Amino acid sequence: MAESGPTVLDRDDNAQDVxxxxxxxxxxxxxxxxxxxxxxxxxALPAWLYLMVLFVAPLLIVTVYSFxxxxxxxxDLSGWNLDSYRKLGExxxxxxxxxxxxxxxxxxxxxxxxxxxxxxYLATRPERIRNVMLVFVxxxxxxxxxxxxxxxxxxxxxxxxxTTVTEAVGLGEVELLFTPVAVVLGLxxxxxxxxxxxxxxxxxxxxxxxLEASRDLGATGFESFRQVxxxxxxxxxxxxSILVFVPSLGAYVTPEILGGAKTTLLGxxxxxxxxxxxxxxxxxxxxxxxxxxxLVATLIYFRKGGKTL
Amino acid sequence: xxxxxGSDLAAVSMRSITKRFGDVFAVDDIDLDxxxxxxxALLGPxxxxxxxxxxxxxxxxxxxxxxxxxxxNEVGTLAPNKRPVNTVFQNYALFPHMTVLExxxxxxxxxxxxxxxxxxxxxxxxxxxxxxxxEKRRPNQLSGGQQQRxxxxxxxxxxxxxxxxxxxxxxxxxxxxxxxxxxxxxxxRELGITFVFVTHDQEEAMSMADRIAVMKDGVLNQVASPExxxxxxxxxxxxDFIGHTNLLxxxxxxxxxxxxxxxxxxxxxxxxxxxxxxxxxxxPERAFLHAASSTPDGAWxxxxxxxxxxxxNAYVYQVALDWMEIDVxxxxxxxxxxxxxxxxxxxxxxxxxxxVVTE
Numbered sequence: 001m002a003e004s005g006p007t008v009l010d011r012d013d014n015a016q017d018v019x020x021x022x023x024x025x026x027x028x029x030x031x032x033x034x035x036x037x038x039x040x041x042x043x044a045l046p047a048w049l050y051l052m053v054l055f056v057a058p059l060l061i062v063t064v065y066s067f068x069x070x071x072x073x074x075x076d077l078s079g080w081n082l083d084s085y086r087k088l089g090e091x092x093x094x095x096x097x098x099x100x101x102x103x104x105x106x107x108x109x110x111x112x113x114x115x116x117x118x119x120x121y122l123a124t125r126p127e128r129i130r131n132v133m134l135v136f137v138x139x140x141x142x143x144x145x146x147x148x149x150x151x152x153x154x155x156x157x158x159x160x161x162x163t164t165v166t167e168a169v170g171l172g173e174v175e176l177l178f179t180p181v182a183v184v185l186g187l188x189x190x191x192x193x194x195x196x197x198x199x200x201x202x203x204x205x206x207x208x209x210x211l212e213a214s215r216d217l218g219a220t221g222f223e224s225f226r227q228v229x230x231x232x233x234x235x236x237x238x239x240x241s242i243l244v245f246v247p248s249l250g251a252y253v254t255p256e257i258l259g260g261a262k263t264t265l266l267g268x269x270x271x272x273x274x275x276x277x278x279x280x281x282x283x284x285x286x287x288x289x290x291x292x293x294x295l296v297a298t299l300i301y302f303r304k305g306g307k308t309l
Numbered sequence: 310x311x312x313x314x315g316s317d318l319a320a321v322s323m324r325s326i327t328k329r330f331g332d333v334f335a336v337d338d339i340d341l342d343x344x345x346x347x348x349x350a351l352l353g354p355x356x357x358x359x360x361x362x363x364x365x366x367x368x369x370x371x372x373x374x375x376x377x378x379x380x381x382n383e384v385g386t387l388a389p390n391k392r393p394v395n396t397v398f399q400n401y402a403l404f405p406h407m408t409v410l411e412x413x414x415x416x417x418x419x420x421x422x423x424x425x426x427x428x429x430x431x432x433x434x435x436x437x438x439x440x441x442x443x444e445k446r447r448p449n450q451l452s453g454g455q456q457q458r459x460x461x462x463x464x465x466x467x468x469x470x471x472x473x474x475x476x477x478x479x480x481x482x483x484x485x486x487x488x489x490x491x492x493x494x495x496x497x498r499e500l501g502i503t504f505v506f507v508t509h510d511q512e513e514a515m516s517m518a519d520r521i522a523v524m525k526d527g528v529l530n531q532v533a534s535p536e537x538x539x540x541x542x543x544x545x546x547x548x549d550f551i552g553h554t555n556l557l558x559x560x561x562x563x564x565x566x567x568x569x570x571x572x573x574x575x576x577x578x579x580x581x582x583x584x585x586x587x588x589x590x591x592x593p594e595r596a597f598l599h600a601a602s603s604t605p606d607g608a609w610x611x612x613x614x615x616x617x618x619x620x621x622n623a624y625v626y627q628v629a630l631d632w633m634e635i636d637v638x639x640x641x642x643x644x645x646x647x648x649x650x651x652x653x654x655x656x657x658x659x660x661x662x663x664x665v666v667t668e
Contacts, residue, residue, distance in 0.1 A: 207402065209398055209400075209402040210402050210404060210405075212369050212389070212396075212398070212402065213396070213398055213402040213403075213404070214404075214419075215368075215369070215388070215389040215390050216367055216369070216389050216390070216394075216395060216396045216398075216464075217390075217395065217415050217416035217419060217463065217464075217467065218390045218416050218419035218420055218467065219390055219415075219419045220390055223419060227415070228404060231406045232404075232405070232406055
């Protein structure tokens, strides 16, 4: 450490000093990041617990049951096998699956066709009118779902308003109650708001000037819709479709009240397995397949939508 | 109307064009002709109706009243996709789900031009705005200036008869804006297409436009060349809005003299009758400061320096006269006499350096 000035060694010492200081800072950053993620976990904890206890655990129980053998009581667990899944191939089960899928798809398409123009109309109104109309869209939720379905039963029933009207105009008696048409009618009625709200949100979020630009560039109104509006509101279409398709596929209340004995759907069939037929393993297998179909359909839809986004 | 009337025909011709939103007259009884091949600016403060006027030419708004012709054809209520005009929108309105190439090719696709031809022409337009290599990108992967160029290419690829630009450079920073001003101007010269652009920036209008229409409250205040508007503003509003000016109150004594508020007479030409209340517009850079004892050429008023601001290339003085304060801007030339705050000065100007304006 004489008069030679700073040597290479000296500079290294300094560098180490600096590094040592930085090491302290680094550790502080690591600690801060850890604290941040702990805090995040804490915020999510109620939701995590809820999902684990009330969703994941029952799901596992259902899965376990689906591999069991049917016993006298229907609830005992023994004799692991795939019998319940083989039963899915039987014609009666295939028919019910197919019918449920068809009705769910039809319901979704009808909801989409009705909701899209309405959502566009809604999204392009002045804000005050928009809010009032949104409340109107949600008013049906204020009445019990069961009551609303029974209301349809009255409307469509033998001496109901519908028959009165059709007879008055000379169409004679129209028998809709206890048909698939009545079920679709009830499902569309029940789930339409679930289509409107995400569509409205998507359209409202879109920059209206893009439509002006497309018109300015020579597109007709329809071309503007197809080339600009629809692709840009695809997230809303997807969200709305899933929100309608999934509950329609597993619907129980509406088909029970408005559908006839001939139009048994998946939801009712599962309930029969658990409560009447006392075949819990088969009911569990049906539930599992229903979930699988929903999952696959949702994934495909997301994929397909993702490309056009 | 036939095509052989050629360039005699106004590109855009408006008669009594009025647009009312509820009780508000956004545009109030405008008569305006924009010549073929002209670079035309609609200039005014926000809410003056300039954008509404542009949107009526585009067909995005329909006039409440009046006649609007594009090259002789009445288009008042014609849908935007049926007009020979294209628009460069404020903030560009590029389609976020399409690539640059798809954005630029959109108009041609709508005209049912073949795919191969669309691609060729779109690529040409992309080259014209110097974005080659960017054609596969999405708008959100481009800078503001690049987006601006895409918007320009997307409009020009359709070979519109009139190109409309709504605050085209408003979202760019100063340096880029100045570059684009030059580029837009040379592009317009090359293409020979009539450009109509809307701006609230008077410098932008001055530097690009062949002619400027100054609007206020839905009314045209003056339509003239940049020089004319700057040198001979039609009224007080135009004088104040274009550039920076000092407005000295006074009244007309006779055709060549105006008496200012403090009683001093200055020589200035005016057609207004004697006794008319007027204001004399004196641009800060047209006035010169002299020592109070000197006898400068031309007219002068006396005052005292209140403050000095050094700008590097110039000094800006705030000078207190007897009855008001005015700004004087002196270019920083060698040998310039600099006055300190408090100094008594004589503000001199040539008689033809001022103009008389009224409300």
